[in-house]
Amino acid sequence: MVLKVFRWSPGSRERLQKYWVKARQGMTVLDALVELQRNSDATLAFRYACRVGMCGSCAMVVNGRERWACRTLLSNLARGPVTVRPLYQFPLIRDLVVDMAPIKNKMLEMKAVFVPGRRAMDGDGFAQIGSRTRERRAIDAAIECIGCGMCVSACTMVSHDPNFPGPAALNRVFTLQRDSRDGAHADRSQAVLAEDVLTRCHGQANCTAVCPMEISPTDSILALRRRAVLRLFGIGPR
């Protein structure tokens, strides 16, 4: 099987390098990359950690789609050369390794950081929200984000407008806006009403389609937009 792997390091020209790998049963893209690095080309750089589809470190673009390399079987990919590229919309460090800092930066810009409010504490310490409560169920799926960056890479609006915070940051904003213990709802509402934020999402749901945790940032963004519209009319929560 032929793998065409994106190669680049600072000061050099980008290229797709061809490698031949003997595909075995159950072999994943990550297995193939590790084999290549061990046996053929020690200079090939990529990132991985858990290898079992939990951490999101090995997110990359395989055959044009964002995937976890450790969960992508070579046998499930279309015939022909397999193209492996780093995630889109992230600054490159080397080869398949990207700088994940934009996710954190966008979260800070959107004030997607928990700020303890008046209801943060109860008599016994930090207030808890029961797992079966309505409040918790509303954000249940959305809090599972592992920050792998696949949604940001898949979003066409992020590539169109660098000021758009992207699905990961807005999904985080959504979880905080629905948290009654948080005290910064008003500030965050102002942040998401800026011109390049909620209105920029065109609901293409590319983020939702690629999310390995089956989160729907599209739903989170649309929910934020509904709340923002209600606020403009002076009704509804922040």
Add this chain to the structure above:
Amino acid sequence: MSARRAEPFRGRKMLTRRMGSGEAWRDTKVGMWAWLLQRVAAIGLVAVIAAHLKNPFARPVQAALLALVLFHGLLGVRTILLDFGLPARWHRLLFLLALLVGVAAFAAFWRWRWY
């Protein structure tokens, strides 16, 4: 509105999806097609409405106008339903429904020949 925020990663190399490449379209999702079709229909409508105003009785123009209005409108209804809180996981079904209803409505109107 707010000033454009500074882009701290400007100048650093990053890959963007090149829509001119086949690879970018290899795994295009339904939501993307729905969005694109609606925009293309909107641009088409501008041209067809102009042609329609010039000659309201040209049948090909009437057919194009009806088709584009139906597709653009029904895809818009799909977006409104999602905006109003229908789960995003329904977007494929809604896209399919918009296309099917569009084709059925076009056939029905055209067969009816009310003009």
